[in-house]
Amino acid sequence: MTAPFAPWRATILTLYPEMFPGPLGLSLAGTALARGAWGLEARDIREHGIGRHRSVDDTPAGGGAGMVLRCDVLAAAIDAAAPVNDPRPRLLMSPRGKPLTQARVRSLSAGPGVMIVCGRFEGVDERVIAGRTLEEVSIGDYVLSGGEIAAITLVDACVRLLPGVMGHAASGTEESFEGASLEYPHYTRPRDWEGRAIPAVLTGGDHGAVARWRRAESERITLERRPDLIARAARDEDGDGGGEETRR
Structure with a gap:
């Protein structure tokens, strides 16, 4: 599944790493992944959880329904996956993020890759978004159970534009x-x-x-x-x- 030295790499931080590669392991993206044209790594946020039960969330400050991903846990996961010298943009899939456009996809595909945080529960502690410079990205005006499907969407959109992935160069334009x-x-x-x-x-x-x-x-x-x-x-x-x- 991983190709750590591929020219374009996607690292996914998730509570459900078994969801990957999923569709990314099939068709054009899967063929390109198998030949090392791009790399994929899914990391389990729970590896950095707190205590014997590897807790990753807590109740929201100020009260309210649901749970919130802890800033200390998520920051540790981000630091392990993408150290300070990692040039890849750090993205957070979020319904309140800036809408993903083809122009942004093309820009991301031309870079070294992406590090994507997949949110869960009610959301992510706001402090880690600022503290780790996460760019919030949305794939549409609706809410999913988590960021994994959104992350797959973004990565697929980028991978298909990588050199040699599509059979006809004009297909991408x-x-x-x-x-x-x-x-x-x-x-x-x-x-x-x-x-x-x-x-x-x-x-x-x-x-x-x-x-x-x-x-x-x-x-x-x-x-x-x-x-x-x-x-x-x-x-x-x-x-x-x-x-x-x-x-x-």
């Missing part, structure tokens, strides 16, 4: 969210299916016409489904700072 639009529709054989035919322009052999059709379809779908992408791109072009950095 001609898709949704690489620009300010969603991807155009795709078709393949059979040419006719249940009374629905492949658009004639795609089978006519005119590559210029195909490119224009795909661009128009991309714009149409984006306008129908995600007009916010178009509006955000317009704000960025105007230079008013209304891009992804301001989204919460």
Whole structure:
């Protein structure tokens, strides 16, 4: 599972290391992992737990439901996994984090890797977020049972962009969210299916016409489904700072 000297490495801090590699051990990511194109290490936070029972959480200060991951336990786990000279960004999967974007994924995939903390319970003691400079990241406006599935999502998005992972270089650039639009529709054989035919322009052999059709379809779908992408791109072009950095 681990490839410690791979050029891009993901270290996951979790209470459930058995959840890894999970889907990351299959398909494109799994093939690349097996040949050492990237490395994965899942570390058990409970190894740094307190006392005979390896306690990792406690009741929230000020009262309230649930439990909170202790700052001393989590800090010890982070220090063991990513010492001060580790250049990788330290991420915390959190529903209150900055939304993960394709631009951020591309930036992370171009670096040395990531160290990801998977939260559980009601959350993480705020002091360790500041004390260990954790960047909070969200994969959507909903709440999961823990950060593991979110971490798998982030790592998969990064790994597929690593050199040689995808079979066709254009696969990483001609898709949704690489620009300010969603991807155009795709078709393949059979040419006719249940009374629905492949658009004639795609089978006519005119590559210029195909490119224009795909661009128009991309714009149409984006306008129908995600007009916010178009509006955000317009704000960025105007230079008013209304891009992804301001989204919460």
